[in-house]
Amino acid sequence: MADDKATEDMTVSEVRADLIETLNRVGYTATHVRVSRYGRTKGVIVDADWYARACAALGEGWRLDPANESAGKDA
Template sequence: MAEQRTTDMQVSEYRRDLIETLNRVEYTGTHVRVLRYGRAKAVTVDPEWYARACRALGENHRLGDPAEPSPPYGDAP
């Protein structure tokens, strides 16, 4: 498997270029670490990578049922 590349973006840049950034993550596999005041606040990865990571960690419950809608923000277990 190819090595995953991670790039850093400031929150303001991430917000401004959200669609372009999501496309880059999906099509190139690049992970994007979102920084605020120099500290990582989030990481965006492609859904397949996330699913593999959840399975490897035994966290299958995080993947949910694709047929079911996601719970509202803040209601997830």
């Protein structure tokens, strides 16, 4: 399944400085953010629905346990 959403490039420092805004943008617009450090890609931030579809397509199922979804929420 092809995904035609945009991918943004950000450095680790940029993501760190504006993490909440970055997570909101990813969550609301389904934009992917490629995170790099010293010119090398270190990770990609994607929305949870996209991640779930990717895991299912790889035959790994939903790797995040939905029953524990509230465990990571701020108090």
